[in-house]
Amino acid sequence: MSNHAHEHTGSIKAYVTGFILSIILTLIPLAMVLNHMMAKSALTFSILLFAVLQFVIQLFFFMHIRDGEGPRYNVAALVLGIIFVLTIVIGSIWIMEFNSVVQ
Secondary structure (H helix, E strand, C coil), rough: CHHHHCCCCCCCCHHHHHHHHHHHHHHHHHHHHHHHCHHHHHHHHHHHHHHHHHHHHCCCHCCCCCCCCCCCCCHHHHHHHHHHHHHHHHHHHHHHHHHHHCC
């Protein structure tokens, strides 16, 4: 096989580690919500924090964002996508807050 075929393959250990971390980062916020462990704003912040952590886990363990020696076009596309998503989400929250104040 050529080097290109092996360039983006991960080990079973890395996949299992990423999977277990993803499960843990899903179960902790679920337990926090089901057991009413925090106030609403603190719980919302905690859920968002765990979501960001899980996003980072997915990038490193499954999408191989740290692999490769060449130009980082995929990373640039990812950053642009994150900017688009954040713009849409923050803009939507801003519009919803503005509408709730006006009415």
